[in-house]
Amino acid sequence: MLRHINKSHKTNKSAKSSKTQDIWLYLYFPLLSLETLLPQVPADQTHKPIATVSLEKNIQRVLCCNTQAGAWGVESGLSVSTALALCPELLVLPRKIEQEQQHLQQLALLAYSFSPVVILDNDTGLWLEISGCNKLFKGYNALLQALEQRLLYEAITAVNGIGQNPLAAKLLCQPSFQTQLPKPAQIQHRLMNTDLSCLETSRKQQQSFEQLGLKSLGDLLALSRSALSRRFDAELMNRIAQLNNEKPFTATRFQPGDSFHDLVQNPQGIFNKESLLFPMKMLLQRLCQYLVARQCHCREIEWRFEPLIGESQQMQIQLSGSQNNWSTLLMLSRLQLDRLELPRSVEQIILHADQFIEAPMAVFNLDLFGDQQATQQSCELIDSLNVRLGIEALSQPVLNQDYLPELASTLATPGKSIKTAANKTLTAPQPLWLLTEPAPVQMRNQQLYWRQPLTIISGPERLCGNWWQTEQQRDYYLACDNRGARYWLFRESANQRWFVHGLFS
Numbered sequence: 001m002l003r004h005i006n007k008s009h010k011t012n013k014s015a016k017s018s019k020t021q022d023i024w025l026y027l028y029f030p031l032l033s034l035e036t037l038l039p040q041v042p043a044d045q046t047h048k049p050i051a052t053v054s055l056e057k058n059i060q061r062v063l064c065c066n067t068q069a070g071a072w073g074v075e076s077g078l079s080v081s082t083a084l085a086l087c088p089e090l091l092v093l094p095r096k097i098e099q100e101q102q103h104l105q106q107l108a109l110l111a112y113s114f115s116p117v118v119i120l121d122n123d124t125g126l127w128l129e130i131s132g133c134n135k136l137f138k139g140y141n142a143l144l145q146a147l148e149q150r151l152l153y154e155a156i157t158a159v160n161g162i163g164q165n166p167l168a169a170k171l172l173c174q175p176s177f178q179t180q181l182p183k184p185a186q187i188q189h190r191l192m193n194t195d196l197s198c199l200e201t202s203r204k205q206q207q208s209f210e211q212l213g214l215k216s217l218g219d220l221l222a223l224s225r226s227a228l229s230r231r232f233d234a235e236l237m238n239r240i241a242q243l244n245n246e247k248p249f250t251a252t253r254f255q256p257g258d259s260f261h262d263l264v265q266n267p268q269g270i271f272n273k274e275s276l277l278f279p280m281k282m283l284l285q286r287l288c289q290y291l292v293a294r295q296c297h298c299r300e301i302e303w304r305f306e307p308l309i310g311e312s313q314q315m316q317i318q319l320s321g322s323q324n325n326w327s328t329l330l331m332l333s334r335l336q337l338d339r340l341e342l343p344r345s346v347e348q349i350i351l352h353a354d355q356f357i358e359a360p361m362a363v364f365n366l367d368l369f370g371d372q373q374a375t376q377q378s379c380e381l382i383d384s385l386n387v388r389l390g391i392e393a394l395s396q397p398v399l400n401q402d403y404l405p406e407l408a409s410t411l412a413t414p415g416k417s418i419k420t421a422a423n424k425t426l427t428a429p430q431p432l433w434l435l436t437e438p439a440p441v442q443m444r445n446q447q448l449y450w451r452q453p454l455t456i457i458s459g460p461e462r463l464c465g466n467w468w469q470t471e472q473q474r475d476y477y478l479a480c481d482n483r484g485a486r487y488w489l490f491r492e493s494a495n496q497r498w499f500v501h502g503l504f505s
Contacts, residue, residue, distance in 0.1 A: 021131070021184065022245075023140070026161040026169035027111065028125040029104075034064050035156060036103045037093050040265055049087050053080050054095040063095055097123070106262075106286060107156065108254045112293040114147055118254040119166070127166045127251075140181040148177050163187055166249045167242050171198055171217070191243075192218030201236055208232065217243075259354035260290045260298075269308055269345035273337055276305075276346065280333060283351040284326040291324040291356075298323055300355040303333065307343035315340050404463070404472065405501065406434060429478065431488050431502035438499035441489065450500050454479040454487060463490075476501075 029035075033052040041050065049069035053060045060080040072087035084090055100123055108126055111118045114137075117129035130143060137143035144160075151158045161173030162182060171194050172187065182190070194217045196209045208231060214220050220228075221240065229237055241247040264279040280303075291297060299319050306312045317332050395411040441450045448454040459477030473493040480486050486504035491497065 022129065022164050023131045023181070024163055024166050024169040025115075025128040025130050025144075026121075026125060026163070026166070026173055027107075027128065028159050028161070028170075028173050029107070029156060030159065031064050031066070031157045032103065032123075033095050033100055034066060034093070036100050037096065038155075040267055041091070041093075042268055045091060048091050049074065049089055050091045050093060051083060052093045052095050065090075102262075107154075109256060109286075109290055109293055110150060110154065111147075112254065112256065113289065114143060119251045120254055121170070125170070126254075127169065141179060144177075144179045144181065148179055151177075163191065165242060165245055166251075167239060171243075192216065192221070196220060199239070201239075202233075205232060205236055256290055256293045259352070260287050261350070261352050262286050263348055263350040265348050267347065269347055270349075271345055273342065276337065276342075276349065277330070277334065279349050280351075281326070281330055283349065284329050284333070287329070287351060287353060288324050288326045294356070296324075296356040296358050298353050298356055300353065301329060301333075302352045304350040304352070305342055305346045306348035306350065308345055308347045310343050313340060313342055404474075405430075406438070429486075429504070431486075431504045434488075434502045435500065438490070438501050441498035441500055443498070448479065448489070448498060450487070452481050454481055454489070456489075457486075459489075460491070 033054075034050065037052065038046065038050075047068065049066065049072055051065035051069050051074055052063045054063045055061075062074060062076055062078045062080065062083050064076055065074045065083075069083075069087060069090055072090070074083045074087055074090060078086075080092060084092075104120065104123060104126075108118050108120055111126050111128050115128040115130050115133055117127075119127040121127060130140065133143055134140045137146060148158075158177055159174055160178055161169045161171065162178060163169035163172050164184070164187065168187070168191055172190050196214055196217060196219075197206065199217065209215075209220070212231070221244075228240065238247065242249055262283055264283060266279070270276055270279075287298070287301070301317045302314065303317075304312055304314045315333075315336050317329065317336060319332075323329060395413065397409050398412045400408055400410050439450065441448050441454070443449070444453075448456070457478045457480055460475035461477075463474050463476065464472070474490040475493065476488065476490045478486065479489050487500055488502035488504070490499055490501055492499070
C-alpha cells in the first residue's frame with residue numbers, strides 16, 4: 001500500500017511539473033496616433049517637431065509627439081496653445097481614430113504570425129498568448145527578438161509587458177521593449193511591487209487606496225478577501241480574481257477578415273508610375289502577411305487609383321495559379337500598370353482581394369519527382385502574357401466530361417478549374433492526333449476501303465457516350481494498309497457505318 005501511495009505521489013508531481021505555464025505578452029504602442037499619420041506628412045517635414053492632438057472637454061490637448069517636439073518641452077496633456085508657445089515650429093496633426101483602428105488591425109495581423117491567440121485592447125494595444133510558441137521560434141527570447149525586429153521594420157514604436165495572465169502582462173508593461181523572458185519569480189516580484197495607480201479603477205477607488213495606506217498591488221492582495229469585498233466594488237474584485245487566475249479572462253480573439261482591403265494615402269499626390277511602386281509594394285507585403293495569417297493563397301487582386309480630381313482607374317490581376325509571393329504580384333502589377341492610363345495625380349492607392357484558396361489545395365500538380373520550379377515558372381510566364389496580351393489571347397487544352405474521343409478535350413482559359421469525370425480509357429493503342437471530322441469508309445467486295453484497301457488488325461473495343469441524350473455506341477478497331485500504315489477505325493452500332501477517326505505516325 002505504501003508503494004502504491006508513493007507511486008501515485010510521483011505521478012501527480014510529474015504531471016504538475018509538465019503542465020505548461022501560461023505566458024502572456026502585452027504590446028503597447030505609445031506613438032500609434034502619430035505613426036499612423038506620419039506616412040501622410042511630406043518627406044521634407046518629417047524631421048520637424050510634430051504632435052497629434054485630440055479634443056478633451058472642449059480643449060485641444062497634445063496626445064503624443066515625436067522626439068524633436070519633446071526636446072522643446074512638449075509632452076502629452078498640454079494644451080495646443082501651451083505647446084505652440086513652447087515650440088512655435090510645432091506641426092499639429094488632428095487625431096484620426098478610424099485610421100488608428102485600421103493601423104491597429106494591421107498590427108494585430110502582424111502579431112497573428114507570432115501567436116495563434118491575439119486580443120485587441122480597445123485602441124491602445126494587443127495581447128498575445130505565447131505559451132507553447134517557443135518550439136516554433138526556438139525559444140521565447142528568439143520570439144521576442146524577432147517580434148521587435150519586425151516592429152522596427154514597420155517603423156512602429158512599441159513597449160511590452162510579460163505576465164502569467166493578460167491583466168498582469170498589461171500592469172507589467174515596461175518603458176522599453178523586453179527581448180528576454182523574465183523568470184516566474186521575477187514576474188511575481190514585479191507584480192507585487194506595481195504601484196496601485198497603474199490599476200485601472202475609478203477615482204473613488206484610488207482615493208480609498210490612499211486613505212488605507214495601500215501603495216502597491218502586494219499591499220492590496222495582502223488583505224483578506226472578505227475585507228476587500230466590504231471596501232471595494234465588484235469590478236475591482238473581478239480584476240483581483242483575474243490577476244490571481246481564479247477567473248478566466250474573457251475577450252474576443254482577433255480573426256483575420258474574409259477579404260483583404262487596404263489603402264495608402266498621399267495628400268500631396270503621386271505624379272508618375274515609378275513613384276507608385278513603393279506604396280504598391282507596401283500594400284502587397286501587407287496582403288501576403290494576411291495570406292500567411294489565413295493560411296491561404298490568392299487567385300486575383302484588384303487595384304484602384306483615386307485622384308484628387310477626376311475619375312478613378314482600376315486594374316485587375318488574374319492569376320493562372322494561386323500566389324502568396326509579393327514580388328511576383330508586384331512584377332505582374334507593374335507590367336499591367338504600363339498599359340494603364342492613370343490620372344495626372346494619384347492621391348489614394350487601394351488594394352482589394354477576396355478570391356482565395358486554402359494553401360494545402362493551392363499547390364497543384366504536386367509530384368514526388370516533379371519539377372516544382374518549372375511549374376512555378378510556367379505559371380509566371382502565363383501570368384506575364386496575360387497582363388501583356390489579355391486573358392482572351394491565351395488558351396490551354398483541358399479534359400471534358402465526355403467519353404467520345406472528339407469531345408473529350410477542349411480549349412479553356414489558362415488556370416481555369418474544370419471538373420472532369422474519369423474518362424474511359426481504351427486499352428488498345430490510340431493515335432495522338434484525330435481527324436477534324438471522322439472520314440467515312442467505303443465497303444468494296446466485303447473489303448474496307450479508304451484511299452486504299454484496309455485490313456483489320458485488332459478489335460473491337462466498345463465506347464458508349466451521351467446515353468442521357470442520343471446514345472452513341474461505337475466499336476473501335478486498329479487497321480493497316482498494304483504499306484503498313486496504321487489507322488484507327490470505328491463502326492457505329494446503329495447503322496453499321498465505318499469511319500476513320502485517327503492516323504498513327
